[in-house]
Amino acid sequence: MNPSLNGLTVLVTRPEHQAGPLCQLIAQHDGYAIRCPALVIGEPQNWTPALAVLDRLDRYDLAIFTSANAVDRAMPLIQQRGGIPPRLEITAIGKATAQALARYGINPSVQPAQGFTSETLLALLRFQPEVVNSQAMVIVRGEGGRGLLAETLSARGAHVDHAEVYRRKQPTTDLSALLERWQRGQIGAVVVASGESLLNLFDMLGAAGQDYLRETPLIVVSGRIQHLAAAQGCRRILIAQEASDDAILTALLHLTTPFSSSVRYTT
16 A cells, blocks of 8 residues: 555646656655646757767767756757767766666666765766866756866866756746645645756745745755755755655655654754
């Protein structure tokens, strides 16, 4: 028998094309999922730089895919160009990214065993100065992603390029019906999987909705997002072990167990 969410209503803020599996898991465990995308994945403003990099992948030693979106946007283009070059090492920053690569028949040679952040990736032996020095690397990502990977690898002696294959945008959505439900106490938890989604959600909700969000249990997937949420005044934050749907579900179940009153929120 599945553990139960006991009718918990969960606001899922993943992009529309990525929300389905988590919403299904919530429904399978007697919860209700409300889709409220706080991020739209669109075309980059200029494809030319990324295509120039993808045209010469055989010149690189290693490619780092930073998200499942990066995989899904880049791999069709890479396949059109003959596929992954045989000598190119592939790195996935986390499980969801590795799973996306697996759909294209690619098994990453390097990925963190846990943590699934730029910091944990950079801590691996493969990315230490004595290994990466003078190597050519490409980071496949969205526009305006974190600069930590490129800056650190460059400082360690690598030659780093970017292939920016998508752009993140804030949705334009009328949330008046959602705010009415929140006012009636019908939103029991919110799931946020990126810092940008969190900030977009605050902006989309307006002043009244922001107060609701600050008082609602918030499931985040990293310490970095937790710190950002705390800075925005969120008071009931739970950190999932990782960004996977299963880990998020486990965090949600903590809210509805017989001992849910003893859940320790972080701020």
